Amino acid sequence: MSRKSKLRRNITLWHKRIGVTSAVFVFILSATGFLLNHTSDFSLDSRYITSSWLLKLYSVKSPEIRSYKLGDDWISQAEGSLFFNAEYLSSCDGQLMGTVSLENYWVAVCKKSSVLFSFENSVIEIIDGTFGLPAPIARAGLCGAYVCVRSGEADIRLNFESLEWVGIVEQAVLWSRSERLPSDLAAGVELVSKSKVISVEKLVLDLHAGRFFGWAGQFVVDVMALCFCLFAGSGIYVWASKRQKSKS
Amino acid sequence: MTKYWFGFLLLLPTIAVSEVLKSSEQFIAEAFESSPKREVLWLNQEIKAQVRDEIDYQLNQLRVRYWAQGSRTAWILEEVGKEEVITIGIVVDKNKIEHFDVLVYRESRGGEIKHGFFTKQFIGAGLTQARSKMGLSERIDGITGATLSVRATKKVATLALFLHQQTDYATHVEKK
Numbered sequence: 001m002s003r004k005s006k007l008r009r010n011i012t013l014w015h016k017r018i019g020v021t022s023a024v025f026v027f028i029l030s031a032t033g034f035l036l037n038h039t040s041d042f043s044l045d046s047r048y049i050t051s052s053w054l055l056k057l058y059s060v061k062s063p064e065i066r067s068y069k070l071g072d073d074w075i076s077q078a079e080g081s082l083f084f085n086a087e088y089l090s091s092c093d094g095q096l097m098g099t100v101s102l103e104n105y106w107v108a109v110c111k112k113s114s115v116l117f118s119f120e121n122s123v124i125e126i127i128d129g130t131f132g133l134p135a136p137i138a139r140a141g142l143c144g145a146y147v148c149v150r151s152g153e154a155d156i157r158l159n160f161e162s163l164e165w166v167g168i169v170e171q172a173v174l175w176s177r178s179e180r181l182p183s184d185l186a187a188g189v190e191l192v193s194k195s196k197v198i199s200v201e202k203l204v205l206d207l208h209a210g211r212f213f214g215w216a217g218q219f220v221v222d223v224m225a226l227c228f229c230l231f232a233g234s235g236i237y238v239w240a241s242k243r244q245k246s247k248s
Numbered sequence: 249m250t251k252y253w254f255g256f257l258l259l260l261p262t263i264a265v266s267e268v269l270k271s272s273e274q275f276i277a278e279a280f281e282s283s284p285k286r287e288v289l290w291l292n293q294e295i296k297a298q299v300r301d302e303i304d305y306q307l308n309q310l311r312v313r314y315w316a317q318g319s320r321t322a323w324i325l326e327e328v329g330k331e332e333v334i335t336i337g338i339v340v341d342k343n344k345i346e347h348f349d350v351l352v353y354r355e356s357r358g359g360e361i362k363h364g365f366f367t368k369q370f371i372g373a374g375l376t377q378a379r380s381k382m383g384l385s386e387r388i389d390g391i392t393g394a395t396l397s398v399r400a401t402k403k404v405a406t407l408a409l410f411l412h413q414q415t416d417y418a419t420h421v422e423k424k
Contacts (some may be wrong), residue, residue: 040396090308118310121308122310123308123309124309124310124311125309125310125311126309129272130324130335131272131313132273132274134271147349163286163313194258216424
């Protein structure tokens, strides 16, 4: 056997070996690549991982929970989301600074926005800087039939019906005070909050790049990239040498 | 040193910055000659369902604020582009868009939609119905790399026209 045909035999053998080894990765990379190319079509960016073991793998930390009592119930905020007891309600811009119950609705006051809720917990509307709401709000409380807030040095009465914000001087304000959420509700809020952190898109992207398996995964993907190059190179070599052989 | 600057410049387009282009007060002041009436449109289940099914827009709240005078209404509405919310101001007069302004743009890419060459396409657009979906009567040219932002603006423009039709101002007749 000539030196050339020995080399071709070896390259053909390695071409097969690399092909078989990398086949699984080709399928994984193709499937994840396809999904990433259609992120919006499959709503991968708006769907989140809820599996507790996957969240544990991602080391998703427990959120900081800030809570206020509203009658016999609890209004909490974790990672920007508002909760009624342990039920997700809506998002709120900035840290929750208080909750106030008025005659026809209740209000969650955050640093940069206020969310008006019906007593059935439906969002009536969100009032923010677009409507000239003072910000940042440092405290919130009840003053007569209105919500009052402290923004900077000023105490301001908010009229959410007429969208008028009036400075007050001598009006007693019953300020909201944050309290510790009972542990059973805190566990519920934590679970719901954690399941809104890692999107399916991130999981697919991490699988695609090998990051899901840490540095080892990234290393394997790098090796596979090299294998693909060798596979293509050896394929071209085998094809060219066969062609040359058939011509001669 | 030059290479660091180059790296920084490459990073710039990926940094999401909330760009307030016009305050809501300024938008309303420009839209009306004198102080308009502040109004509230309550959203019943029928309106919400129609908006969801025919405009693909999710109205999560129970009421929407708007400003009105004569046959004109002004709306400040929001929609997510790719990842961030875009705030848009729209003035509707006699069921046609009279003014269209991007008030706050928060996305890192697709900022072209805030410029006049894009926003002026909406002027004069009315509401049309085709294959059980609502849309705009005028063709809006897309922008490469800003597909989702363009889609968001078209959706919000359609919503403003639809909401205008739900108000008494849509059938307002000028007194002679």
